[in-house]
Amino acid sequence: MRLPTRYAGWMAWDLAVGPGIPMAVLTVLAALVTSRIQVAGPMGDAARAACAVILDWTAIGLTLLATGGLVSADFAIGHQRTLFAKPVSPPLYYLQRWLLGALAVLLGAAIVGQAIAARFAVPMLGLTFLLRLALLYLVVGGLVFLLSTVTRRDWLLAVVLLTWQTAIGLARSMGLTEGPIGTVLDALLPPMPLLHLSDPAPAGPELAHALGYGAAVLLAALAVLRWRPLARGARE
Amino acid sequence: MIELQGLSKTYRSLLGTRVVPALDDLTLTLARGEVVGVAGPNGAGKTTLLSLLLGYLSPSRGTLRIEGFAPRAWIEQHGAGYLAELVAIPGHWSVASALRRYATLAGVPPGRVAERVDALLEGFGLAEQGGKRVRELSKGNLQRLGLAQALAGDSDFVILDEPTHGLDPIWTQRFRDVVRDLRRPSRLILIASHNLDELERLADRVLILHQGRLERIVTAGAAGAPLPGVEVAYRLALAASHPALARAFPGAEAVDGRAAEWRVRGELAALNRAVADLIGAGAVVTAFAPEESRLESEFRAAVGDVR
Numbered sequence: 001m002r003l004p005t006r007y008a009g010w011m012a013w014d015l016a017v018g019p020g021i022p023m024a025v026l027t028v029l030a031a032l033v034t035s036r037i038q039v040a041g042p043m044g045d046a047a048r049a050a051c052a053v054i055l056d057w058t059a060i061g062l063t064l065l066a067t068g069g070l071v072s073a074d075f076a077i078g079h080q081r082t083l084f085a086k087p088v089s090p091p092l093y094y095l096q097r098w099l100l101g102a103l104a105v106l107l108g109a110a111i112v113g114q115a116i117a118a119r120f121a122v123p124m125l126g127l128t129f130l131l132r133l134a135l136l137y138l139v140v141g142g143l144v145f146l147l148s149t150v151t152r153r154d155w156l157l158a159v160v161l162l163t164w165q166t167a168i169g170l171a172r173s174m175g176l177t178e179g180p181i182g183t184v185l186d187a188l189l190p191p192m193p194l195l196h197l198s199d200p201a202p203a204g205p206e207l208a209h210a211l212g213y214g215a216a217v218l219l220a221a222l223a224v225l226r227w228r229p230l231a232r233g234a235r236e
Numbered sequence: 237m238i239e240l241q242g243l244s245k246t247y248r249s250l251l252g253t254r255v256v257p258a259l260d261d262l263t264l265t266l267a268r269g270e271v272v273g274v275a276g277p278n279g280a281g282k283t284t285l286l287s288l289l290l291g292y293l294s295p296s297r298g299t300l301r302i303e304g305f306a307p308r309a310w311i312e313q314h315g316a317g318y319l320a321e322l323v324a325i326p327g328h329w330s331v332a333s334a335l336r337r338y339a340t341l342a343g344v345p346p347g348r349v350a351e352r353v354d355a356l357l358e359g360f361g362l363a364e365q366g367g368k369r370v371r372e373l374s375k376g377n378l379q380r381l382g383l384a385q386a387l388a389g390d391s392d393f394v395i396l397d398e399p400t401h402g403l404d405p406i407w408t409q410r411f412r413d414v415v416r417d418l419r420r421p422s423r424l425i426l427i428a429s430h431n432l433d434e435l436e437r438l439a440d441r442v443l444i445l446h447q448g449r450l451e452r453i454v455t456a457g458a459a460g461a462p463l464p465g466v467e468v469a470y471r472l473a474l475a476a477s478h479p480a481l482a483r484a485f486p487g488a489e490a491v492d493g494r495a496a497e498w499r500v501r502g503e504l505a506a507l508n509r510a511v512a513d514l515i516g517a518g519a520v521v522t523a524f525a526p527e528e529s530r531l532e533s534e535f536r537a538a539v540g541d542v543r
Contacts, residue, residue: 002343006340006343006346007337007340007341010333010336010337010340077324077326078320078322078324079324079325079326081290081292081318081320081324082318082320082323082324082325082338082382082385083341084290084292084311085290085311085315085316085317085318085386085395086315086338086341086342086343086389087311087312087313087314087315087341087342087343087389088312088315088341089312229292229293229294230287230290230291230292230293231287231290231292231293
C-alpha cells in the first residue's frame with residue numbers, strides 16, 4: 001500500500017511557491033493594517049470591531065487562495081491524465097492538498113490573530129480560535145473544493161456565493177424577509193453568520209449546521225472525484 | 237492480462253441531445269509480453285480506448301477487466317506507464333523536478349528517486365535541460381520528457397499515445413530501441429499511432445479501428461508476405477534504364493517522372509520471374525520493394541480512402 005504522504009513534501013512546496021506567495025502578501029497586509037488601527041480613546045471599540053472584520057475576511061481570502069483551482073487547474077491543462085496513470089487515488093491526492101491548504105490558512109490567520117491580540121492586549125489564539133478557524137476552512141474551503149471539481153471558475157463562483165450570502169445578511173438586518181424560494185436557496189449557501197472568528201463559538205444546532213454543511217461539501221467533492229470521468233473524450 | 241467484452245462507449249451531451257458513438261462492441265484479449273499497436277484514422281476511437289483502459293472513462297456497455305479488476309482499481313494499485321497524446325505538464329516545473337515528482341508518484345522508493353531521475357534524464361537526452369522550465373522546452377524535448385515520465389516507474393502496463401509525435405528522426409529511431417528494451421514477458425505495451433511503419437516495426441499485433449469498430453487485427457511479422465494470388469504493387473529501381481524493362485514489365489509506370497524507378501503490379505511470384513528475366517537480360521536492379529506494407533494494405537482495406 002503506497003501512502004499519499006510520499007508526495008506531501010513537494011505538494012507543500014508547490015503550495016508555498018504558488019498560492020503561498022499571495023497568501024503571505026495578504027497575511028502581511030492584514031497584520032500591518034490591524035497593527036496600525038487606532039485603539040485608544042472612544043474609537044477603541046470600533047477599531048476592535050474593524051479588526052474582527054479584517055480577521056474574518058483575511059481568513060476567507062486565505063481560504064479562497066489556498067483552495068482556488070485545487071482540482072480545476074490540473075483538469076484545465078489535462079494534467080490529470082498524466083497524474084492519475086500513476087498509482088494514485090484522485091480523492092486522496094486532492095484531499096491531501098486540501099489539508100495542506102488548511103495548515104497554510106491556519107498559519108496565516110494565526111499571524112493576523114496574533115497581531116490583533118498583541119495590539120489589543122487580549123488573548124486571541126487558543127484551541128477555540130483554531131477550532132473556529134478549522135470550521136471556517138471546512139465550510140468555505142470545502143465549498144471551493146467542491147466547486148473546483150466541476151468548474152474552472154471555482155473561486156470566482158465562491159466569491160459570488162459569499163457576496164450573495166453577505167447581501168442576504170444585510171437585507172435581514174434591515175428587516176427584509178425572504179420568500180420560500182429564498183429560504184431554500186439560503187440553505188444551500190454556506191452558513192457564514194456562524195463562522196465569524198471573533199463571535200462566540202457556535203454551539204448546539206448551529207454548530208451541527210456548520211459542521212454538517214462543511215462535511216457535506218467536502219464529502220461531495222471527494223465523491224465527485226471518485227466518480228467523475230478523468231478524461232472528456234478523445235481530446236481535452 | 238486485459239479482457240474486453242462487448243466494450244462500447246458513447247459520448248452524450250448533458251441533455252442527451254447529441255450522441256456520438258466512439259467505440260462499438262470491442263471484444264479482445266491482450267496478454268502480457270505483447271507489444272500491441274492501435275491504428276486508425278482520426279476519430280476512430282483510439283484515444284477513447286486508451287482512456288477506458290486507464291479507467292479515465294467508464295464503458296457505456298460491455299466490460300473491461302485488468303487481471304479481473306476494474307481498470308481504475310488496478311491502476312490505482314499498480315500504476316501504468318502512460319504517455320498522453322498531448323503532453324501536459326505544469327510549465328513552471330523544472331524538467332528534473334517534474335521527473336522527481338512523477339517518479340515519487342509512480343512509487344519509486346525515496347532513496348532511489350535521484351538515481352532514477354538521473355537515468356531518465358540521461359536516457360532521454362535531457363541531462364542538459366534538467367534545470368529548464370517545462371514551458372521552455374521545444375516540442376521534441378517536451379515529447380521526450382513525456383516519454384521519460386511515462387517510464388519513471390516500472391509498470392507492467394505501458395500505454396503510449398502517438399509516442400513519436402514531434403520527435404526528430406534520430407529520436408524516432410531511438411524510440412524503437414526504447415520499446416525493444418521495454419519488452420519483457422510480464423509487460424504489456426500498447427502503442428497508438430498514425431505511423432503505420434512504426435507500428436509494423438514494433439508491434440506483434442496491430443488493432444485497426446475505424447469509426448469505433450475493431451475492423452481487423454493484423455499480426456506483424458507477416459508483413460513481408462502478401463497473400464497468395466493477390467495483386468501487389470512494388471517499386472523497381474534500376475541502375476540505369478534498360479530496353480528489357482518493357483518486355484519484362486509491360487505495365488510499368490515511371491514513378492514521379494524519375495528515369496530509373498518504376499511502379500509494377502502483379503502477383504508476387506510473377507513479379508519475381510519478371511525481375512529474374514530483367515537481370516538475365518543484363519539490367520542492374522538496385523531496389524525491388526513493396527510499395528506498401530502488409531499493414532498499410534490491411535489498413536487501406538479496412539478504412540478505405542479515409543486517410
